[in-house]
Amino acid sequence: MKKEILLTVLSLGLVTTAYAQFPGGGGGRSGGGFQGMNPQQQQQTPQDETPRGSAKISGKLVDSTSNKPVEFASVAVYDKNNKVVDGAMTDMNGAFTVKNLAKGTYKLVASFIGYKNATLNKVEVSTNKADVNVGDILMATDTKVLNEVTVVGQAALIEDKVDRLVYNAEKDITSRGGTAEDILRKVPMLTVDMDGNVQMRGSSNIKVLINNKPSSILATNIADALKQIPSDMIKSVELITSPSAKYDAEGTAGIINIITKKNTLQGLTGFVNAGAGWRGANAFGNLNLRQKKIGTSLNFGGNSGYNTPGDGSNIRQSSVRGFNTTLAQTDANNVARLFGNTQLSVDYDINPKNSLTLTGRLGIGNFNTKGPQTSLLTGETKEEVLQQFTRYVKQLRNNNSLDFDFNYTRTFKEQGHDFTLLVQHGRNIRNTDFRTDQNNRPFNKSNNDGKNAETTFQADYTYPFKKHIFEVGAKYIIRDVTSAYDFYQFDEQVGDLVLLPGRTNNFEYEQKVGAAYSTLTLALPKKWGLKMGVRYENTTINAKFQNSDAQTTIAPYDNIVPTLTVSKDFPKNHKVRFSYGQRIQRPSLEVLNPFVNYADPLNISYGNPLLKPELSHNFEINYNTYFKANSVNFSVFRRFTNNNITTVRSVDEAGVTTSTFDNIGKTNFYGASLFLNLQPTKSLRIGGGTNFTYNLLNGSIVIPVLQADNTYRNSIVEIENKGWNSNFNFNASYTFTKGWGAQAFGFMGSRRVQLQGYQGAFRYYNIGVKKDFKNKKGSFNFGLDNPFAKKMVIKSFAADPTFSSTSVRNVYNRGVRFSINYSFGKMDFNGGGGNMFRSKKKVNNDDIKEGEGEGGGQGGGQAPASGGAGGGRPR
Numbered sequence: 001m002k003k004e005i006l007l008t009v010l011s012l013g014l015v016t017t018a019y020a021q022f023p024g025g026g027g028g029r030s031g032g033g034f035q036g037m038n039p040q041q042q043q044q045t046p047q048d049e050t051p052r053g054s055a056k057i058s059g060k061l062v063d064s065t066s067n068k069p070v071e072f073a074s075v076a077v078y079d080k081n082n083k084v085v086d087g088a089m090t091d092m093n094g095a096f097t098v099k100n101l102a103k104g105t106y107k108l109v110a111s112f113i114g115y116k117n118a119t120l121n122k123v124e125v126s127t128n129k130a131d132v133n134v135g136d137i138l139m140a141t142d143t144k145v146l147n148e149v150t151v152v153g154q155a156a157l158i159e160d161k162v163d164r165l166v167y168n169a170e171k172d173i174t175s176r177g178g179t180a181e182d183i184l185r186k187v188p189m190l191t192v193d194m195d196g197n198v199q200m201r202g203s204s205n206i207k208v209l210i211n212n213k214p215s216s217i218l219a220t221n222i223a224d225a226l227k228q229i230p231s232d233m234i235k236s237v238e239l240i241t242s243p244s245a246k247y248d249a250e251g252t253a254g255i256i257n258i259i260t261k262k263n264t265l266q267g268l269t270g271f272v273n274a275g276a277g278w279r280g281a282n283a284f285g286n287l288n289l290r291q292k293k294i295g296t297s298l299n300f301g302g303n304s305g306y307n308t309p310g311d312g313s314n315i316r317q318s319s320v321r322g323f324n325t326t327l328a329q330t331d332a333n334n335v336a337r338l339f340g341n342t343q344l345s346v347d348y349d350i351n352p353k354n355s356l357t358l359t360g361r362l363g364i365g366n367f368n369t370k371g372p373q374t375s376l377l378t379g380e381t382k383e384e385v386l387q388q389f390t391r392y393v394k395q396l397r398n399n400n401s402l403d404f405d406f407n408y409t410r411t412f413k414e415q416g417h418d419f420t421l422l423v424q425h426g427r428n429i430r431n432t433d434f435r436t437d438q439n440n441r442p443f444n445k446s447n448n449d450g451k452n453a454e455t456t457f458q459a460d461y462t463y464p465f466k467k468h469i470f471e472v473g474a475k476y477i478i479r480d481v482t483s484a485y486d487f488y489q490f491d492e493q494v495g496d497l498v499l500l501p502g503r504t505n506n507f508e509y510e511q512k513v514g515a516a517y518s519t520l521t522l523a524l525p526k527k528w529g530l531k532m533g534v535r536y537e538n539t540t541i542n543a544k545f546q547n548s549d550a551q552t553t554i555a556p557y558d559n560i561v562p563t564l565t566v567s568k569d570f571p572k573n574h575k576v577r578f579s580y581g582q583r584i585q586r587p588s589l590e591v592l593n594p595f596v597n598y599a600d601p602l603n604i605s606y607g608n609p610l611l612k613p614e615l616s617h618n619f620e621i622n623y624n625t626y627f628k629a630n631s632v633n634f635s636v637f638r639r640f641t642n643n644n645i646t647t648v649r650s651v652d653e654a655g656v657t658t659s660t661f662d663n664i665g666k667t668n669f670y671g672a673s674l675f676l677n678l679q680p681t682k683s684l685r686i687g688g689g690t691n692f693t694y695n696l697l698n699g700s701i702v703i704p705v706l707q708a709d710n711t712y713r714n715s716i717v718e719i720e721n722k723g724w725n726s727n728f729n730f731n732a733s734y735t736f737t738k739g740w741g742a743q744a745f746g747f748m749g750s751r752r753v754q755l756q757g758y759q760g761a762f763r764y765y766n767i768g769v770k771k772d773f774k775n776k777k778g779s780f781n782f783g784l785d786n787p788f789a790k791k792m793v794i795k796s797f798a799a800d801p802t803f804s805s806t807s808v809r810n811v812y813n814r815g816v817r818f819s820i821n822y823s824f825g826k827m828d829f830n831g832g833g834g835n836m837f838r839s840k841k842k843v844n845n846d847d848i849k850e851g852e853g854e855g856g857g858q859g860g861g862q863a864p865a866s867g868g869a870g871g872g873r874p875r
Helices: 002-019 039-043 180-184 222-228
Strands: 055-063 074-078 084-089 095-101 104-111 118-125 131-139 158-160 165-167 190-192 198-200 206-210 234-240 254-260 268-277 280-291 294-320 323-351 354-378 385-411 418-438 441-465 468-491 496-499 505-524 528-545 557-570 574-585 597-600 603-605 614-627 630-651 657-678 684-706 712-735 740-749 752-754 757-759 762-772 778-785 792-800 803-811 815-826
Touching (some): 055 074, 055 104, 074 095, 084 095, 104 131, 118 131, 180 190, 180 234, 198 206, 198 254, 268 778, 294 630, 441 496, 630 684, 630 792, 684 752, 712 757, 762 792
Parallel strands (some): 206 254, 603 657
Antiparallel strands (some): 055 095, 074 104, 104 118, 190 198, 234 254, 268 280, 280 294, 294 323, 294 803, 354 385, 385 418, 418 441, 441 468, 468 505, 505 528, 528 557, 574 614, 614 630, 630 657, 740 762, 757 792, 762 778, 792 803
């Protein structure tokens, strides 16, 4: 424990040191990039050989019409060679000060969007210690109206960054009017089945974030949560296969980070979107208001699903303890869903270096399934009928969540030097109820009311020095999970449903995770890069059943998780990267919950509260290159996991199938990925990729085995399964003239190997067309989902030495979608109309952070595109 204590003390000490520097720290230069200049000017930076002194130039920018100060404008100082020496940003009073200047003659250029540049020539600084005040500088509004500009070419749908793959969902017109599930289905390296279950490179153990943060909406069932997020709310999806130690160690396969749209336009702006189709309807809206230092953003939306029938059949044969049974089942159901999601964000700039953000998010939704089910259970022969019935089954899942985030950011004078403090609280209420009727009367019903509350405290500190970056941070998570469940069975004597106490209980589960991390990113000679880090996590768990005095004992555990990335840049835009990292997968409420689902009494399922976490080792070699508007990414990887959480199916002598979870699996994944993003012409962009994995799974299960004395005893039996998994995706888009555009997408996934069998192959494709309005403020969108197939057939298989099961599922997902988008609002850049629509600076603590390891800044640290220090350039 000495190493863990030392790491924790080091992290907290450094964070405390950073915290002690505000609010007065910083100083020096407060602006880097200057708005209104050409790109060449923006890229110029003070050279090390430029003489420096302690002289100052100060002044004030004033609107020439209203005589009011111009806030957060940029002031650039040029020397006699017309090079940028330094710069500053005006405060809320329009005042600026440029420090650390040497003796000489300078030129000042003030710029701000909506104003003409104001230039002051020949500002004399007589000595190295002079204090020159130039007084008020008048800025005239720029009333020039720009002609319409036609931009030919398209932004990439998929971007390959140094440490992540980015899918730009806002560029995808085929997913408009859908949900996050539709978006993730198109992201390379991800596989999303028809129920919405997500896998990355063959593993479902994934950590999903929203805007770089966990959310209670994702705390229970990710598949249901994805249906609650409208696709039009999503800006991009980031896929991080080799996360650094800065990220939580959870998620053995990696991290999916969903970035929602954040309108940075100043003033009162917004847009609305509404659509309907054969399978569903949706509506989404966004409203933004900026006033002085305060910005407010509201996103709201919802979607519904209907006309989504499905049917299937299952044949299972078993031989347990000498009892042979055959189960034949058919079912038909219709699914109806209704989801909503609302998010309100308020950000406040205390001053150019300190800012606060408060966000609230509300998600509501229900998922209803109903339909008949027939079952026939026979013995040795078909004539020996053990059970036969037809039941009407109704299942209802409600999933409501509420999140609050508080974020404080302190930036310093060096670009990328910052401290952030995050406090987050979220809770998810999930109710799962079912009821079955038989012979026109109730048969049984059950209610399971689950709650998942999560509180997080997090602090991160980033310090850049020369070309290197040091990061340190700490985090503490408190998770409180409860599950209250009951079960009612029809009683012939009473003539009604009666509570069964033996199947009724209240489960309480508390988990606390304390973590500290440190990373170091080094820019080495000859374009080598090295990023190394270590993360320590301590987990304590308490679990208890209300109807029992004894606690479920789960020992606390510690994990030290190292990460390492080595990269090399070659000439002509070639890059190779090697990554190694450990990952942890803690069991979620979905697999911990001991609630027994008896909706189908011949196929029951429940969770396992005694599950332990997984620990996996990930290795990856990645090559990427780009030329003009084209890019290629190729990677090979290996992942092996012990103590794997695996679904276990078993059959008893009565013919009842039980599904639960256990730490019995050992998995080895060997794989390769290839993705292409090509632009043959200015109007055409095509992309696609493939994943191949060879999966080797081992596990041990307990089954009854016949002994020499003709008795059966439970024995541990080793089972193994192996095989190839693969998937392919393709996308193409074409931009026509006069605002027309078209896009197509296709996906095909092979069957997926599991420990006790495989899940069937499936496919998905759609076509979309859009037409922009003449005023460029909106568009019409039309889409077709799977237009050439009435239904999709998915065949799956499961087996062990005691049973074999074959199931067929028919999915009817042909559909038509139509939507309309419209943006509204007005931006006022002149100071005469008051301050309501004044621009403010862009804070570097927004939810959109770029990839790590690209030269300084976040997490290995790409510098913000705006180039500003001390909080970024004004927006």
